[in-house]
Amino acid sequence: AQSVTQLGSHVSVSEGALVLLRCNYSSSVPPYLFWYVQYPNQGLQLLLKYTSAATLVKGINGFEAEFKKSETSFHLTKPSAHMSDAAEYFCAVSSDTGRRALTFGSGTRLQVQP
Amino acid sequence: GAGVSQSPSNKVTEKGKDVELRCDPISGHTALYWYRQRLGQGLEFLIYFQGNSAPDKSGLPSDRFSAERTGESVSTLTIQRTQQEDSAVYLCASSLVGRPLTDTQYFGPGTRLTVL
Numbered sequence: 001a002q003s004v005t006q007l008g009s010h011v012s013v014s015e016g017a018l019v020l021l022r023c024n025y026s027s028s029v030p031p032y033l034f035w036y037v038q039y040p041n042q043g044l045q046l047l048l049k050y051t052s053a054a055t056l057v058k059g060i061n062g063f064e065a066e067f068k069k070s071e072t073s074f075h076l077t078k079p080s081a082h083m084s085d086a087a088e089y090f091c092a093v094s095s096d097t098g099r100r101a102l103t104f105g106s107g108t109r110l111q112v113q114p
Numbered sequence: 115g116a117g118v119s120q121s122p123s124n125k126v127t128e129k130g131k132d133v134e135l136r137c138d139p140i141s142g143h144t145a146l147y148w149y150r151q152r153l154g155q156g157l158e159f160l161i162y163f164q165g166n167s168a169p170d171k172s173g174l175p176s177d178r179f180s181a182e183r184t185g186e187s188v189s190t191l192t193i194q195r196t197q198q199e200d201s202a203v204y205l206c207a208s209s210l211v212g213r214p215l216t217d218t219q220y221f222g223p224g225t226r227l228t229v230l
Contacts, residue, residue, distance in 0.1 A: 043221035100170040100214040104156035
């Protein structure tokens with residue numbers, strides 16, 4: 001079975017501060033990992049994904065994430081938060097275990113304070 | 115181009131009634147997925163279509179839930195004899211090729227279902 005844990009259902013940062021959203025996964029086989037963002041009243045949108053190429057993955061809007069197998073983590077970072085980054089962020093995992101679907105974490109709501 | 119669309123955007127129904135939710139995927143996308151998002155929770159996989167067949171329907175929570183897809187086009191999710199625990203946002207996504215492990219999925223805005 002595969003699973004994802006997102007630590008912190010709510011994260012608040014000041015504009016210009018570092019954004020760090022944590023994601024840890026569990027998978028018995030090599031995983032594929034994703035970060036999706038959901039802006040208010042919009043559908044989910046892919047930020048970035050890891051599919052076994054480079055472990056440091058760069059995504060849209062200045063976000064990046066690093067796959068660390070030893071720590072079973074795929075934390076999302078951005079050096080400097082912008083007000084427009086306020087949204088809900090979901091980490092997801094898939095793996096070749098027969099299930100043809102993503103398993104999502106419960107999400108982290110990011111607030112950016114002026 | 116047009117994204118994934120879903121209708122209705124909101125649906126309020128009484129317990130015991132049947133509901134149909136519709137998803138129009140991005141044109142040319144062969145794969146289609148349904149998810150459920152309960153309040154404060156992550157997305158829960160329901161079913162995956164490749165074309166009009168469903169290789170994985172393992173996430174459907176009960177036999178009250180069913181889904182079908184016409185060719186590589188519209189899909190409908192039907193919930194019979196709705197229960198209050200069915201209240202959630204139902205999300206549809208599509209992807210181009212149908213490699214569900216690695217494809218980018220494009221999501222619709224969802225249908226918010228409230229069962230009274």
